[in-house]
Amino acid sequence: MQFLSFQYLCFLAVTAIGYRVCPLRWRSYLLLGTSYLFYCTWSPRMAVVLLLATALCYFTALRLQALRGRSAASALARAGVSALILFLAFFKLRPLLSSSSNLLIPLGVSYYTFRLISYLVDVYWGKYNAVQEFVPFAAYVAFFPQLLAGPIQRESSFLPQLNRQGAESRVLEGLLRMALGFAKKSIVADNLGLFVGWSYGHLHSGSALPSIVALYLFPLQLYADFSGLTDIAIGSGLVLGTEAPENFDAPFSATSITEFWRRWHMTLTSWLRDYVFMPVRTLTRDWGKIGLALSLTVNMLLIALWHGFTLGFVVYGLFQSLFLVAEALTVSQRSKYRLAHPMSEKVANLVGPIFVYHVIAVGSVFFRAPSLVSAGQLFANLGDGLSRLGSDLEALVSPPNHHAWIALPAYALIAAVDVHRRRNGFRLPDLAPRYLRWSVYGSVTAMWILIALTLLGSEKGADPFVYAMF
Amino acid sequence: MENVIAERLTQTFRSTFGKSDIQLSRGTTAADIKEWDSLMHINLIVAVEREFRVRFTTLEVMSLSNVGDLADTIARKINKE
Numbered sequence: 255m256q257f258l259s260f261q262y263l264c265f266l267a268v269t270a271i272g273y274r275v276c277p278l279r280w281r282s283y284l285l286l287g288t289s290y291l292f293y294c295t296w297s298p299r300m301a302v303v304l305l306l307a308t309a310l311c312y313f314t315a316l317r318l319q320a321l322r323g324r325s326a327a328s329a330l331a332r333a334g335v336s337a338l339i340l341f342l343a344f345f346k347l348r349p350l351l352s353s354s355s356n357l358l359i360p361l362g363v364s365y366y367t368f369r370l371i372s373y374l375v376d377v378y379w380g381k382y383n384a385v386q387e388f389v390p391f392a393a394y395v396a397f398f399p400q401l402l403a404g405p406i407q408r409e410s411s412f413l414p415q416l417n418r419q420g421a422e423s424r425v426l427e428g429l430l431r432m433a434l435g436f437a438k439k440s441i442v443a444d445n446l447g448l449f450v451g452w453s454y455g456h457l458h459s460g461s462a463l464p465s466i467v468a469l470y471l472f473p474l475q476l477y478a479d480f481s482g483l484t485d486i487a488i489g490s491g492l493v494l495g496t497e498a499p500e501n502f503d504a505p506f507s508a509t510s511i512t513e514f515w516r517r518w519h520m521t522l523t524s525w526l527r528d529y530v531f532m533p534v535r536t537l538t539r540d541w542g543k544i545g546l547a548l549s550l551t552v553n554m555l556l557i558a559l560w561h562g563f564t565l566g567f568v569v570y571g572l573f574q575s576l577f578l579v580a581e582a583l584t585v586s587q588r589s590k591y592r593l594a595h596p597m598s599e600k601v602a603n604l605v606g607p608i609f610v611y612h613v614i615a616v617g618s619v620f621f622r623a624p625s626l627v628s629a630g631q632l633f634a635n636l637g638d639g640l641s642r643l644g645s646d647l648e649a650l651v652s653p654p655n656h657h658a659w660i661a662l663p664a665y666a667l668i669a670a671v672d673v674h675r676r677r678n679g680f681r682l683p684d685l686a687p688r689y690l691r692w693s694v695y696g697s698v699t700a701m702w703i704l705i706a707l708t709l710l711g712s713e714k715g716a717d718p719f720v721y722a723m724f
Numbered sequence: 725m726e727n728v729i730a731e732r733l734t735q736t737f738r739s740t741f742g743k744s745d746i747q748l749s750r751g752t753t754a755a756d757i758k759e760w761d762s763l764m765h766i767n768l769i770v771a772v773e774r775e776f777r778v779r780f781t782t783l784e785v786m787s788l789s790n791v792g793d794l795a796d797t798i799a800r801k802i803n804k805e
Binding site for chain 2: 328378
């Protein structure tokens with residue numbers, strides 16, 4: 255079952271009604287049942303794999319808690335985390351080691367494995383106690399809105415919500431958030447994808463235009479695609495009555511690469527900070543700047559390799575870590591310079607986002623390009639000039655791309671709505687008059703009827719989400 | 725927090741973060757000090773280790789939730805020696 259489908263909307267609506275009418279103590283059973291039903295529409299066999307991994311971690315955590323303070327706890331934690339890493343690596347590496355193209359990879363395997371690892375580690379570190387009941391824990395691991403591509407929510411922020419009343423007030427917010435996600439994906443990302451796809455197909459044309467389009471538009475496509483997917487996931491949770499952590503915080507407004515990675519895929523980067531960077535940095539704290547550079551590079555390489563074990567992703571990770579290391583090693587010098595030259599702060603705020611966008615755009619070529627040769631071709635073509643600009647542009651916007659330009663004004667509009675959402679949320683003011691309240695309800699209902707009819711009548715459906723494959 | 729540990733800890737925080745107005749309580753966390761990010765956290769741990777002449781294990785560092793935990797771990801290590 256796809257997020258962008260009429261079936262998903264019906265499934266979510268029925269689950270949300272069930273969630274509200276069933277007693278509090280049955281909620282986790284309902285979520286567990288519906289999440290596994292959702293999973294079984296992809297692969298019942300892989301649902302069994304998910305259940306086994308969940309059960310293994312549940313019992314390991316209980317044992318870890320019983321052993322806390324003893325040396326056996328350390329051995330058990332290492333064994334548990336190693337088993338999960340091997341489990342994830344097996345599914346991630348299998349396509350590389352096998353020639354078969356029909357290999358099944360468990361849906362959302364990265365996301366639920368990360369949830370399980372952090373849970374085990376938190377129990378071992380003594381930050382949280384092990385969950386005593388299996389059903390709420392299994393419902394947390396398999397929670398269907400977050401199964402496909404996160405956000406990676408920690409168990410400590412999810413489980414208490416299952417016993418909370420007052421979920422009704424978030425439905426409007428959730429529906430608006432989901433609509434924003436649908437718009438990002440189907441109007442912006444898929445249309446930008448047409449331009450980017452055309453550009454990668456025309457890198458041999460002897461003109462710089464395909465390279466320029468691919469270089470500058472792919473980061474926007476990726477952002478609209480992934481943040482749209484996150485909006486649908488967070489919105490679905492709100493419709494049910496659960497809150498999830500944010501995954502993006504206006505990443506292209508960042509003034510440094512370090513800040514960018516604090517604003518992009520935030521639940522993954524904070525997960526890696528807590529469970530990879532901090533332990534590695536603690537172990538290497540006596541190694542001075544080399545320890546810092548090593549910790550940052552390991553962290554960034556893992557972020558890159560998580561997307562796939564290819565040479566392109568290795569270059570992607572190393573390229574980003576160059577900037578992260580340079581920024582980390584010059585923190586105090588830059589801070590002193592800013593204090594001595596107050597104007598430099600204003601200049602950095604203006605120039606920083608432009609610099610960051612260019613670095614991210616160059617790095618993203620290694621993310622999107624099918625091979626390093628293709629990436630090299632893209633950069634080499636930038637020097638080809640724009641002598642045939644008129645005919646190139648004509649080719650770029652010819653069918654099936656002739657309506658794709660709508661993505662650019664739509665992106666500007668959606669970005670403005672997103673700024674409003676971050677500042678004020680999608681909530682109606684408490685004292686909003688009744689006529690305003692009902693006109694909003696009416697508009698949102700009409701909008702959703704339209705979206706549902708569009709999805710029902712869509713033969714092709716939307717393109718798959720880029721991040722759903724990780 | 726024991727007074728002596730609290731006092732030395734406050735001084736260490738002030739010199740690490742370069743802010744003379746830092747006031748600590750047992751419940752103080754990274755969220756309360758703007759400069760206290762993941763990079764500065766390790767600088768702080770190294771500074772605390774130097775100040776109190778102790779050595780934390782990775783598990784001890786990762787288990788810390790707030791300043792109270794840090795003070796308790798320091799006290800435990802000093803008393804052991």
